[in-house]
Amino acid sequence: xxxxxxxxxxLRPWRTEDAGFVYDLYSRRDVQRHLGHxxxxxxxxxxxxxxxxRLRSRNDPVLGYWAVEAAxxxxxxxxxxxxxxxxxxxxxxSDEVEVGWHFHPDARGHGYATEAARLVMGHAxxxxxxxxxxxxxxxxxxxxxxCRRLGMRHxxxxxxxxxIRALIRGSPLPxx
Numbered sequence: 001x002x003x004x005x006x007x008x009x010x011l012r013p014w015r016t017e018d019a020g021f022v023y024d025l026y027s028r029r030d031v032q033r034h035l036g037h038x039x040x041x042x043x044x045x046x047x048x049x050x051x052x053x054r055l056r057s058r059n060d061p062v063l064g065y066w067a068v069e070a071a072x073x074x075x076x077x078x079x080x081x082x083x084x085x086x087x088x089x090x091x092x093x094s095d096e097v098e099v100g101w102h103f104h105p106d107a108r109g110h111g112y113a114t115e116a117a118r119l120v121m122g123h124a125x126x127x128x129x130x131x132x133x134x135x136x137x138x139x140x141x142x143x144x145x146x147c148r149r150l151g152m153r154h155x156x157x158x159x160x161x162x163x164i165r166a167l168i169r170g171s172p173l174p175x176x
Contacts, residue, residue, distance in 0.1 A: 001064040004119045011066035078103030080116035133144035
């Protein structure tokens with residue numbers, strides 16, 4: 001996984017010393033409420049270190065989970081990911097790659113999610129991917145707005161029915 005830089009953020013691998021931030025982020029119901037099939041808040045600080053170890057163990061030149069640092073403060077404000085996903089409604093693998101993001105409530109509204117997603121999507125397109133999707137809970141209006149800013153279009157509900165599907169095709173988006 002390579003570091004990626006934007007005008008307001010730096011994307012880098014997760015570090016052991018990020019565990020406090022990870023615990024703070026994922027122990028919040030307002031962060032977790034739209035994540036996963038059955039959202040679950042982190043209950044113990046040691047879960048954060050285990051999560052960081054799992055994320056760091058994934059060794060892929062394109063896919064991964066990046067810590068997002070604000071360039072002005074060098075503090076972690078969230079995460080952005082590119083990951084393979086399962087076929088909708090099954091446990092089987094698919095050819096789809098998903099972009100996603102999770103940000104601390106204090107970091108929302110600064111454009112970090114859009115910039116981070118543009119950076120990883122640009123990296124993925126330059127590496128040969130030609131299609132990236134985003135899955136967002138039907139009630140997650142903030143993520144819907146990010147998807148629209150990324151040029152994605154609504155494709156309708158997945159078989160899970162709790163989420164919507166947005167899709168982008170083609171070449172890298174221009175970095176703004």
